Amino acid sequence: MTTVLTYLQFHLAFLVPLALFLIATGFVSRTRIERGGLVGRAVARRYWGGVAIVTGVALVYTIPWDNYLIARGVWWYGPDATLATLGYAPVGEYLFILVQPWLTALWLAHLTLPSSWPTVDRPIATRAAGLVLAAAIGVGGWVAFGTDSTLYLGAIAAWAAPVLALQWAVGAPQLWARRRLVALGTLVPALYLCLVDRIAIEYGIWVLSERYTTGVHVAGLPVEEAVFFLVTNLFVVQGLVLFRWVLDRRREPASSRTASAVESAFGGS
Template identity: 40%
Template sequence: MTYLQFLALFIAPLLLLAALHAHRTRRAHPDRPWRTGLTVLALLWAAAWVWTTPWDSWIIHRGVWSYPEGRVLATVFRVPLEEYVFMAAQTLIVGLWTLSRIATGTPDVTLNTRCLRVSWGNVWLLAASAGAAMALHGPSGTYLGSMLLWFAPLLAVQSYVGADVLHACRPIRLTSLLPVAACLWIADRIAIALGIWQISTTRTYGPTLLGLPLEEALFFLLTSLLVTNGLVLATHPRIRHRLRLPTAEARSPRHQVAP
């Protein structure tokens, strides 16, 4: 099976299911912030390519993952064209599912402390520092270390902006993140079993999750978390007020929200 066939058989149905679910939810809850959410999702779609491509190219160059000859159509910056499609599809699947969950109701934020935001932001920065140490320590830490170094700072920024909002929206985030991540884990495990791509045993630590390298599972979890967090923050009125973004609620004295 080629990479393109894998996308058609396993990823396209997930995208179609997420789109149909979002469409039905939008019809049921038309008053929710769909326009803002879809605009931000489009930006996240573009950001997924811009931010992930250099790292993806680097880990391919370092031999973290590879693809047999004849399984991909072509490559750009060492990255298969199908991988760009996968990046976009993952962002859309996670994003549409998250927007559907947001539409069912956004909880109020009762816990609002700068300490919480700073603490979680610092935790992710420590994770990035730990990643740098792993990547430098030896070849087995290349995948996990570079991944934490590359993506954890983005999660730190999200935490500095709104860890209190993310904390209040835990049910939305978990029910948005875990089902999609589980589907992607299964699809990835099938692709590895079919030999569509391979993960280096010398560039990973070795533990697996039902046969899937732990680093692969964590990759889908972290990148999906970035999308979910981004949409939760972008559509929550507390964050829009905190960043002084224009909204009807922010302009009305009756809807003032504490920063």
């Protein structure tokens, strides 16, 4: 199909308006980020500082992987869809990696972020279960990576596993305690990005290889793309929730942290 939209036009049509909408509506729900201790600019500054850190990590971690898959021929871009490339990826792809965490963070800022952290049962077991699950995802990914039809799906799983392992090893109990927040914060932007990704594929802005994909589609979207947006938004949401938890822990008095550590060793949070 002839390309109707360029990658830059895709950003202007689907990502910029959403960002502006979330920024505008964020003024209404801004107090949701300002709960739990300090209020006002200090809390907002910490929150967006966390977003900047998560975005930087996303860029460093995703760019080499992205370039490898494009070089491998897992996907490519329509001949008229890009203006310039850096490495194997178009500039628009780097912008997408940069913008996505901010969109997710803008949405998450509309939700009620944790102002306290409840005591959780069996934190060591929960972290261990998270590590086992992440390891299973990684092993499954490497196995799938060895077959052409599951190469892209395997690449996503193998790439996602180390991040999930780190996040779950650090804060699986806290994430599980806030699972509704994590689920809502993840699924809404993931669904939106799946929708616009489906449109981009339809108009040939980018093209997925039939050889390296399963051919399984969900509402017309390759299942690999749905998995990609699910895990990347999960990275962002879990990262921001854990960033808030770490800052809250640092603000606790030393005596409280010591008591909490003792409690954790015997089954508390």
